[in-house]
Amino acid sequence: MKTKYMGILEWVKLQIEEGKLKTGDKLPSIRLLAELFHCSKNTVVKALLELEKQHIVYAKPKSGYYVVDDYQTSNLDAIAIDFLSAGPDKRIMPYEDFQHCINQAIDHYKEQLFTYSDQQGLLSLRKELTKYLQQLQVFTIPERLVVTSGSQQALHILSTLPFPNGKKNILIEQPTYFGMIDALQLNQIPTLGIELTMKGIDFQKLENLFQSNDIKFFYIIPRCHNPLGHHYSNEEKKKIVALAEKYDVYIVEDDYLAELDTDSKADPLFAYEPNGRVIYVKSFSKVFLPGLRIATVVLPEKMITGFVHKKFSVDFITSPLSQGALEIYLKNGMFQYHLESVKKLYKKKMNILLEACSKNLPDYVQYTRPKSGFYLTLFLPSDMNVDKLIDLLHEKQIYIDNASRMYLTKNSQKAIRLSISQVNEQKIHIGIQQITAAIKELYEKRKFSSLSFKSIN
DSSP, X not given: OOOHHHHHHHHHHHHHHTTSSOTTOBOOOHHXXXXXXXXXXXXXXXXXXXXXXXXXXXXXXXXEEEEOGGGSSTTGGGSOEESXXXXXXXXXXXXXXXXXXXXXHHHHTHHHHXXXXXXXXXXXXXXXXXXXXXXXXXXXXXXXXXXXXXXXXXXXHHHHSOOTTOOOEEEEXXXXXXXXXXXXXXXXXXXXXXXXXXXXXXXXXXXXXXXXXXXXXXXEOXXXXXXXXXXXXXXXHHHHHHHHHHTTOEEEEEXXXXXXXXXXXXXXXXXXXXXXXXXXXXXXXXXXXXXXXXXXXXXXXXXXXXXXXXXXXXXXXXXXXXXXXXXXXXXXXXXXXXXXXXXXXXXXXXXXHHHHHHHHOOTTOEEOOOSSSSEEEEXXXXXXXXXXXXXXXXXXXXEOEEGGGGSSSTTSSOEEEEEOSSSOGGGHHHHHHHHHHHHHHHHHHHHHHXXXXXXHO
C-alpha cells in the first residue's frame, strides 16, 4: 500500500515532468500539501527534505520550497553524464522505507545477529523468496534455495563447484557479464564462447559445442542481456533446455533483471526444466540496493550440500541483518510498490536512449535495440581506438564502458556499453550528441591519417 510520504514524492515529480511545475516555481505550502494528502505536516516536511536531498527542490528561508534549476535541461551540459554506472538510479532507491525494515529486523532477529544462523539462509526469508519467485514463473521450494552475498558470490562458487555430470568446461555467451569472465579467468576454468547477437545464437553451433566439448554448464543471461540488451524468445529457451537435457549439460541462468522484462508472457529457462537441469540465480542489486549484497540460487537437491560447504568456506553466512530486512521488505509489500516506480523509470529512459541513438549516430556505428533493461551496446569501426574515445569523453565528463572486457578475447570487438541506470533521463540526448561528436572526431582523424600516409607513399 502506498504511503502518504511516497504519494507526495511522486506527485511533485509528476507535476515537474508534466510541466505543471517549472524551474523556479514555488511548491504549494506545507499546510496545503498536508490538506491535499490528508496527512500531518511532519509527513510533508519529511517528503520535501527527501526531494531536496535528490536536488529536485530547494528551500528559501521564510518563503517555501521551489523547483531547482538543474532539474530542467538548462544547465545539464555542465554536469557529468554517467553512462558507465550500473547500480540503481539513486533518486528512486527506497532509503527511508528500508531503514524502517532494518530497524524492524534488529528488533526481530536480535539473537541471530550475534550467532551463526542457517548457512543456507534464514528459512523465513527463503519462504518469502519462494513466494516472490513465483511471480517470475520460478516455482520451487525453500529447501532448494541458498541465499548468497550477491550473485557474484554465487557465480564464483558455481564456477569451481564439481557438477553431477563430471564435466570440466564452461560455455558462455560472447559477449557476457564481465564479472563472470573475471571469475572464470581467476579460477583458471577452461572456458568456451558462443557468439550472441540481437538475432540470437547459432543453435547448430550450440549443439556441436554441447556434444563435443565436455561442457559442465552453459552460463546464460536470458533477458536484459549485459551488455547487449538481448532477449531470448520462449521457443529459443525451450530449445536450449532440450539440448542441455540431450547432452547432459547444466544451465546457469542469470536472471538479474527479470523484473524489467516488458513481455508479461516471457518465462525463465527454469520454467521449462525445474527439476535440476537449470540452476536459477536471482540478484536484488540492480533493482534494489547494491550494498544489500543479497541474491538467491535455486539448486538441484544433490548440489545443495556441496554449494553450501563452499559458501561457508568463503564467508560462513550472509549477513542476517540484510536477510531479515529484505524479508520484512518483501513481506509488507514495499518491494512490489518500489518495482512499479523502477519499471516505469527505466522503460522511459531506454525509449529516450533509443530515440537519441536513432537521431544522432552515424551510419558506420551500429547499435543494439533492447526492448527493456539497462544496457545498449554501440559497435564502432574496427580500427577505432576505443580507449582514446573513452579518454576523450572523460575529459567532457561523459562516462562510458569499454565492452571489449566482456569478451573472452579482449579487443575482439570495438564496442562500448551504455547503461541507463544512473544517467538522468534529461541528459541522455545531450550525452549521445557528445558521444557522436567524439566518434566522428576520431573517425575523421583516422581517415585523414590514412590519406596522408597514402600520399607520402
